Amino acid sequence: MLSTRPPPLTPPAERKPGGRRAAGLVGALLLLLAAAALSLAVGAKPLSPGEAWDGLFHADSAAYPIVHDMRLPRTVLGLLAGLALGLAGAVMQALTRNPLADPGLLGINAGAAAAVVSAISFLGVTSFTGFVWFAFAGAGSVAVLLYAIGGGSGATPVRLVLAGAALNAALFSYVSAVQLLDTASLDRMRFWTVGSLASAQDYTVVRVAPFVVAGLVIALLLARPLNAMAMGEDAARALGADPGRARVAAIIAITLLCGAATAACGPIVFVGLMVPHLVRALTGSDLRWLFPYCAVLSPALMLAADVLGRVVARPSELQVGIVMVVAGGPLFLYFVRRPLGRTAAS
Numbered sequence: 001m002l003s004t005r006p007p008p009l010t011p012p013a014e015r016k017p018g019g020r021r022a023a024g025l026v027g028a029l030l031l032l033l034a035a036a037a038l039s040l041a042v043g044a045k046p047l048s049p050g051e052a053w054d055g056l057f058h059a060d061s062a063a064y065p066i067v068h069d070m071r072l073p074r075t076v077l078g079l080l081a082g083l084a085l086g087l088a089g090a091v092m093q094a095l096t097r098n099p100l101a102d103p104g105l106l107g108i109n110a111g112a113a114a115a116v117v118s119a120i121s122f123l124g125v126t127s128f129t130g131f132v133w134f135a136f137a138g139a140g141s142v143a144v145l146l147y148a149i150g151g152g153s154g155a156t157p158v159r160l161v162l163a164g165a166a167l168n169a170a171l172f173s174y175v176s177a178v179q180l181l182d183t184a185s186l187d188r189m190r191f192w193t194v195g196s197l198a199s200a201q202d203y204t205v206v207r208v209a210p211f212v213v214a215g216l217v218i219a220l221l222l223a224r225p226l227n228a229m230a231m232g233e234d235a236a237r238a239l240g241a242d243p244g245r246a247r248v249a250a251i252i253a254i255t256l257l258c259g260a261a262t263a264a265c266g267p268i269v270f271v272g273l274m275v276p277h278l279v280r281a282l283t284g285s286d287l288r289w290l291f292p293y294c295a296v297l298s299p300a301l302m303l304a305a306d307v308l309g310r311v312v313a314r315p316s317e318l319q320v321g322i323v324m325v326v327a328g329g330p331l332f333l334y335f336v337r338r339p340l341g342r343t344a345a346s
Helices: 012-041 049-057 064-096 108-123 128-149 157-181 183-194 202-221 223-229 233-238 243-265 271-283 287-312 320-337 340-345
Strands: none
Touching: 012 049, 012 064, 012 271, 012 287, 049 064, 064 202, 064 223, 064 243, 064 271, 064 287, 108 128, 108 157, 108 243, 128 157, 128 202, 128 243, 202 223, 202 243, 202 287, 223 233, 223 243, 223 287, 233 243, 271 287, 271 320, 287 320
16 A cells, blocks of 8 residues: 655754854854955054044045055955965865865965966066066976876875975075075065065055956866866766866866966965865865855955054064965874864765
């Protein structure tokens, strides 16, 4: 006899993950807004929330020049650079299947830095318009070289890490040598090479934004193919993904994101390594959620580090690249020792 009972509803435990992830993404957006508000309010001249609001929207406010001429470009540039570096790190980790992959540790940022420093020292380039094309060339060349040295389609995480470490050391040694030999260019490069948002200008933001947006769009479109490639190339092809095309698109996305961020701010490390690990504790390994989370939480981390650098060394300030290394290292080590096991199981 056929049962007339209705089919059971989907258990709540199966419906919760998507809802939790969506709610978490909203919370991450609120955290980013809070970091942006602090970035507008905190500086050599602290502003109250009301003063920062008036300076943002009212041209007759005394805080208007401070907010619009100095802090707003710096905040937007920090948002764009943080998004670019965090998302580039997530794409690299997914492409190489290596949790240690990061633009700063595997030589991508170093390649962009070496190209920009060469342009400054040997060609006299001083503008962002000139920097960005050299940064793209350097980042793209190192990305391709890293993939080739690491073994191409047969690359292993260990080989990629070793190849990236060697390239990173060699390129930053070159950057240091150029700076020492060209004292006239040293002053122009010294803040840029440690990673800084302090020199942000409106034109820098306007010119870097299209490249970051293009890299963001490509990365988000890669979420499904890279998810499929995590199961192996044969499985990916069976699911309709093209691994070769996905690799090329991933290298383009990494080059756009890293090249733009490095040209605008200098070689800032650690963002692309730490944030994807933190995000996996919230989203698991599904890149359709991991990439958007990284795109939101990475700029929040970048802006928070920049604000911290303004506070701890008043009336001077620490560059954001230094703060990221000093403050981020212990947090990353704590995360690796504690929640990583649970994340891997998700």
